[in-house]
Amino acid sequence: MLLRPLLDRALPRRLLGSLLLLPALAQANALLQPSPLPLQYPPFNAIADADFAPALSAGMAVQRREVAAIVANPAAPSFENTMEALERSGRLLNRALTVLSSLNGADSNPERQRLQREFAPLLAQHRDAIALNPGLFQRIDALHRQREQLRLNPEQRRLLERRHADLLRAGAQLPPAAQARLRAINVELSRLGADFNQKVLAEVNASALTVATREELAGLSEAQIDALRQSDGRYRLPLQNTSGQPLLAQLSHRPTRERLMQASLSRNARGDGNDTRELISQVLRLRAERAALLGHAHHADFTLETETAGSTATVNALLAQLAPAAVASAKKEAAALQAQLEKDHPGATLQAWDWAYYAEKERAQAYGYDESQLRPYLELNSVLERGVFEAAKRLYGLSFKRRPDLPVYHPDVQAWEVLGPNGKTQALLLVDLYARPSKRGGAWANAYVGQSHLLGTRPVVGNHMNIPKPPAGQPTLLTWDEVNTLFHEFGHNLHTMLSDVRYPSQAGTAVPRDYVEFPSQVNEMWQTWPSILANYARHHQTGEPMPQALLDKIAAAKRFNQGFATTEYLAATLIDQHLHQLKADQIPNASALMDTEAQVMKAHGFDTVPVPPRYRTPYFSHIMGGYAAGYYAYLWSEVLDANTVEWIEQHGGLNRTTGERMKRFLLARGGTEDPMVLFQQLVGHEPKLGPYLNRRGLVTAQP
Numbered sequence: 091m092l093l094r095p096l097l098d099r100a101l102p103r104r105l106l107g108s109l110l111l112l113p114a115l116a117q118a119n120a121l122l123q124p125s126p127l128p129l130q131y132p133p134f135n136a137i138a139d140a141d142f143a144p145a146l147s148a149g150m151a152v153q154r155r156e157v158a159a160i161v162a163n164p165a166a167p168s169f170e171n172t173m174e175a176l177e178r179s180g181r182l183l184n185r186a187l188t189v190l191s192s193l194n195g196a197d198s199n200p201e202r203q204r205l206q207r208e209f210a211p212l213l214a215q216h217r218d219a220i221a222l223n224p225g226l227f228q229r230i231d232a233l234h235r236q237r238e239q240l241r242l243n244p245e246q247r248r249l250l251e252r253r254h255a256d257l258l259r260a261g262a263q264l265p266p267a268a269q270a271r272l273r274a275i276n277v278e279l280s281r282l283g284a285d286f287n288q289k290v291l292a293e294v295n296a297s298a299l300t301v302a303t304r305e306e307l308a309g310l311s312e313a314q315i316d317a318l319r320q321s322d323g324r325y326r327l328p329l330q331n332t333s334g335q336p337l338l339a340q341l342s343h344r345p346t347r348e349r350l351m352q353a354s355l356s357r358n359a360r361g362d363g364n365d366t367r368e369l370i371s372q373v374l375r376l377r378a379e380r381a382a383l384l385g386h387a388h389h390a391d392f393t394l395e396t397e398t399a400g401s402t403a404t405v406n407a408l409l410a411q412l413a414p415a416a417v418a419s420a421k422k423e424a425a426a427l428q429a430q431l432e433k434d435h436p437g438a439t440l441q442a443w444d445w446a447y448y449a450e451k452e453r454a455q456a457y458g459y460d461e462s463q464l465r466p467y468l469e470l471n472s473v474l475e476r477g478v479f480e481a482a483k484r485l486y487g488l489s490f491k492r493r494p495d496l497p498v499y500h501p502d503v504q505a506w507e508v509l510g511p512n513g514k515t516q517a518l519l520l521v522d523l524y525a526r527p528s529k530r531g532g533a534w535a536n537a538y539v540g541q542s543h544l545l546g547t548r549p550v551v552g553n554h555m556n557i558p559k560p561p562a563g564q565p566t567l568l569t570w571d572e573v574n575t576l577f578h579e580f581g582h583n584l585h586t587m588l589s590d591v592r593y594p595s596q597a598g599t600a601v602p603r604d605y606v607e608f609p610s611q612v613n614e615m616w617q618t619w620p621s622i623l624a625n626y627a628r629h630h631q632t633g634e635p636m637p638q639a640l641l642d643k644i645a646a647a648k649r650f651n652q653g654f655a656t657t658e659y660l661a662a663t664l665i666d667q668h669l670h671q672l673k674a675d676q677i678p679n680a681s682a683l684m685d686t687e688a689q690v691m692k693a694h695g696f697d698t699v700p701v702p703p704r705y706r707t708p709y710f711s712h713i714m715g716g717y718a719a720g721y722y723a724y725l726w727s728e729v730l731d732a733n734t735v736e737w738i739e740q741h742g743g744l745n746r747t748t749g750e751r752m753k754r755f756l757l758a759r760g761g762t763e764d765p766m767v768l769f770q771q772l773v774g775h776e777p778k779l780g781p782y783l784n785r786r787g788l789v790t791a792q793p
């Protein structure tokens with residue numbers, strides 16, 4: 091997943107003088123000036139929570155003045171005095187907001203949450219004040235009409251066209267009454283969004299399962315059980331943000347599995363203060379109303395207009411084609427698991443909470459290994475440095491150096507310097523991998539500072555996961571999935587770090603949502619690339635490489651359980667599309683939301699397998715955040731990814747030539763070119779479904 095800053099424009103140094111309106115604060119508030127640290131790395135040790143509110147307020151005020159100056163410029167609009175000036179604006183706001191929202195993701199506290207709630211509507215108003223500024227639109231519209239005569243290079247041309255389209259999509263040409271309603275909707279949505287995130291975080295902590303005895307935790311290792319033990323002698327099983335919970339694969343006590351699964355599935359729908367159903371219903375209705383104001387049939391239609399998939403028809407057709415294939419594949423898998431279950435519980439029927447546990451048994455029988463045999467070879471530091479970093483070294487010539495001198499916001503965070511092939515500093519990287527109650531669930535990458543030649547900035551990026559922290563002195567041994575996630579999120583980091591563009595709004599991951607997961611998914615391929623796998627997968631005690639026989643078994647099991655994985659993902663995708671393809675008067679009320687979800691599952695045959703959606707609506711953070719009507723993006727990106735992996739395998743694999751090609755047609759280019767043009771240049775043809783189906787072991791009527 092990728093977390094995008096809400097604003098990514100910037101403020102020129104010359105305008106910092108205007109901050110003299112706050113002379114006393116400027117002394118003490120570390121956010122009010124550019125960081126003195128390398129690459130403007132945030133001075134976390136100097137930033138107090140009390141600094142955010144004045145910095146955000148000053149940041150909005152400065153950007154309003156910057157935009158007013160652009161509009162008031164007596165000179166005729168030019169690319170420089172309008173587009174570039176806008177690209178330079180908002181730097182202070184961006185700096186303050188990036189740190190606040192990053193910390194609210196990675197290390198929240200009540201004060202930071204309060205600030206996020208307080209400023210969300212103000213920031214929505216601020217964005218609309220720019221997007222709906224008639225003078226600004228007139229200048230950009232004038233440039234847009236003259237675009238053939240302006241002698242723009244392709245990047246400039248695209249910047250102008252995209253900005254113009256974005257303003258139209260924000261409502262720049264609507265009548266004043268409609269614009270006023272739009273502003274009100276955006277404020278309300280931002281408020282509800284901040285509320286939703288905080289409820290989901292509170293609920294994932296509140297829903298942790300407590301059990302009284304060690305017997306109920308049978309199947310876990312002694313060390314795992316000790317790590318779950320609380321001061322009152324009971325055991326606390328924390329939840330991860332997905333419906334499925336990793337501990338289900340190990341717990342042999344069936345009632346504990348059931349309780350854990352139910353605790354997960356019932357999140358945010360228990361009728362208490364963390365219940366999100368009413369909130370979601372409101373969000374959906376407001377989004378549908380906004381889409382209608384902007385001339386679209388529904389929110390999905392509005393969203394997909396600017397995505398590479400292009401239309402709901404394309405997405406619906408793809409989902410309709412894949413859903414039956416995924417369900418059929420999951421049914422086949424379920425039959426094998428049912429047989430495993432009946433050995434332990436004669437006459438019982440396979441339930442959602444049984445799946446992961448018996449899948450491990452099935453894997454052990456069919457392929458001769460289970461997850462627990464892998465983990466001693468998947469020590470975190472080895473995976474990071476000898477796996478993830480090593481692949482980036484062989485592809486892109488990057489090298490990595492610890493920077494313990496740079497301040498961090500939590501003792502578990504590591505700062506790294508990333509050096510380019512010329513030995514010069516390319517970027518700084520914050521690695522923040524352990525779970526804690528102050529962190530939101532899941533894994534994500536973000537940027538504190540984006541790359542831009544216009545602003546002279548180089549990237550500062552973050553990589554976040556939720557790996558359970560072992561007791562002091564014990565090594566961190568990862569699951570195979572966690573290794574995959576680390577490669578994935580680092581793929582987002584590469585997209586930001588290798589960016590080589592002039593304009594900040596086109597840097598790195600500034601691409602359509604259904605394209606942004608493409609480079610990160612391609613980077614997952616190096617997890618199993620033989621020379622990389624052999625390099626990082628070493629026994630944490632003996633240093634022995636993972637035995638070849640075990641490596642062969644992993645390779646053979648590549649498609650194992652893919653029916654389940656595809657089904658749980660498609661289920662969530664279909665819910666997302668369904669809810670966002672409704673008109674305002676069709677949106678279910680809070681009390682009907684779960685029935686609607688069940689109907690969608692039934693309509694596509696998903697009720698015939700015990701596979702819950704990867705996220706249920708009440709805790710589906712993706713669709714309340716930036717992936718609304720866009721959760722299909724992982725699938726679309728994986729189609730592109732599978733085509734690219736096939737190309738790389740056929741054209742030399744892991745080497746600097748491949749890396750240079752990836753950089754040239756993908757990673758360095760950001761949003762400077764039509765993404766599908768770049769894709770075709772990279773692999774030499776249009777995307778085909780075949781490599782994706784093959785990877786997942788799916789058979790459809792029309793491949």
Ligand SMILES: [Zn+2]
Pocket residue numbers: 091092578579582607610
């Ligand atoms: Zn991602």
